[in-house]
Amino acid sequence: MRVSREQAALNRDRIIDAAGALFRAKGFGGVGVADIMKAADLTHGGFYGHFASKDDLVAQACRRVMALAIASWEKTAERDPDDPFGALLTRYLSPRHRDDPARGCVFAALGADAARSGPLVHDAFADGLEPLIALLAESAPGSSKATRRRKAVAAMSGLVGALLLARAIGKRELSDEILEATRRELLDRTGR
Secondary structure, three states: OOOOHHHHHHHHHHHHHHHHHHHHHHOOOOOOHHHHHHHOOOOHHHHHHOOOOHHHHHHHHHHHHHHHHHHHHHHHHHHOOOOHHHHHHHHHOOHHHHOOHHHOOHHHHHHHHHHOOOHHHHHHHHHHHHHHHHHHHHHOOOOOHHHHHHHHHHHHHHHHHHHHHHHHOOOHHHHHHHHHHHHHHHHHHOOO
16 A cells, blocks of 8 residues: 555654654664654564665664754754853753663763764754754854864864763762762853
8 A cells, every 4th residue: 555645754754753762762773663653653574665764764863963953052042142152052961861871862872883984964964963063153252253162172172072971871979970970160260
């Protein structure tokens, strides 16, 4: 039985959304096509009607997650116009974000997996990273565009690294300390 174009588009969106959450929770290698299709409540056979390969799905799912992250970061910055940089850092380096990798930052959850992936995934990560750095640079202190960009790149690197470490260890007290110390250092280095 053929499905309408509208239904096919909805099915494709369900697959991409399910894959985005599963990949962040379990990694690229920890999730098979059958798992994704089951989570999307679709049959396994329909996968290749939507995607050329698993890498194609990985790249598209990452792009979707990153687009949602950009929109979320913009809202966070808008809610605190007096200190958008601080608001972004505080939200990112929160225990809530740390404790929910399936709904959190794709860079912290999948950066190592992406590094071992091919060009489709590398391009998706590069394309998703640039707008986040640009948003940080808009709100970072500094007298020149180059200074703000440098601070934004360093902050993004620190954010992802801190979240990765905070998730990797089993000691809650140290994990909390990593998040708080990184937030404070990033804000102190920017004069806040």
